[in-house]
Amino acid sequence: MVRYSGSSKGSGGSKGNVTPVGNWTPPACWYEPRTAEDFEKHVENMYTETVNYPGQHSYAKTAVGQFREMYKDGKYKNYNLDKADEGTWWVAVQDPDRWLEPAAQLCNELPFWVVNGDTPNVPNAVTPEVLAELAYSRLQLPETEVTLAPEDITKVNLPTWAWLDKAKFKEVDVTAQINVGGLNIQATTTAKPIALKLEPGTRDAETYPASGECEINDGSIGEAYAKGKADETPPCGIKYLRSSGDGTFKLRATVTWEITWTGTGNPNPAKLPNGTFGNTQNITVQEIQSVNR
Template sequence: MTPETLSELAFNSTKLPTPPVELQPRADRLLVNLGTRVAFKGDLDRVWTTASLDYKGVQLAATTVATPVALKVDAGTADADPQSCTYDLVKGKDGYTADSEDSGCNVTYLRSSGSGTYPFKASITWKVTWTDSADPDGPPQQPGLPDGLSTFEQDVTVKEAQAVNRASGTGSD
């Protein structure tokens, strides 16, 4: 058994949290041509998992560390602007977050979903490294590990708002 093998075991045991996103307005209240804000609710932190072996006095350990780096949003239809976009996640005082408040990355659906729905999806890309110890802050080792991905999917209903225009006649011709 090698630290590289333990790092693969730790990697395969790592559970990545789903993206903490919320649509505003809610997924069942979206309207054509009304901007939909993809609100990032809460902060994410690094996730790590340690695999270790203690056999006849030989101790080995490896820790995988997953750091959230990007949030990708996919509207689920070509009839949206933008169809997809990506937010960089930045480290704040309470973890990694995305500033979705003033982003040009919010989705505007251009067509009703009719009697169906669109498959909205948000995904977090995680940069994964590993150390050859039980310390997640130890020096990263090579070879590297593939990126991780966690996904949130939600069906969204987009309706058209109907407006009634009434011509007001003044009666004077």
């Protein structure tokens, strides 16, 4: 089975999945190898559980029985256990988070035998590049909550500085690898933050820069506010033009990540589609109070 390590799902401190830019998505299903022993255990366990499940429909028992027969005493003999050193079974696998998607149903080939060294003639059979794409879908990125000055509560027409902690927004990576039978390959997918986009949550606001896109500079996105800069224009920030009243504006901050991979047979970083991850935070904007004498 494909194994993952690094900043992947379930790892401590991770916050969310990367979303690819554009129409590309990582594979929702793929084919990977199983040893003859593992495949036998899988089929026999599936058969036993289905047949012995209380109230199981007869058609399900018939179907699993026919499936078992094909590999035990039909087209193949005893799961090819006598050929265990010569090849592996290749089986379809679905991303458990996307199994309802139409794309997850495209890997519909029944398990098939592949001699060691041969290349399976099916789409999405695991290769270093496919592993890199699977690792892409496992990337977990830090929560995108910008630091603001003023913090949480700002004033109408007052430039609000925004920046990201560069110690928090470092490169993250996930390694996917598989070592079954004669196949031993791996790929590492790396995400590097390159830009921050600010969306104020209202049309009555201006962003710095005007595009709302703050680029990374010397490892930082934006610049931390310091005393004495009140009259300066922030390199990354927002100016709200009206009050949020009794509520708040939902500021959305989205980081764009540049994603590359290296792996077996590919030592130099190769591009994968950029990805984004962001979230919203509540901002209270108040009118500046003045006293007329």
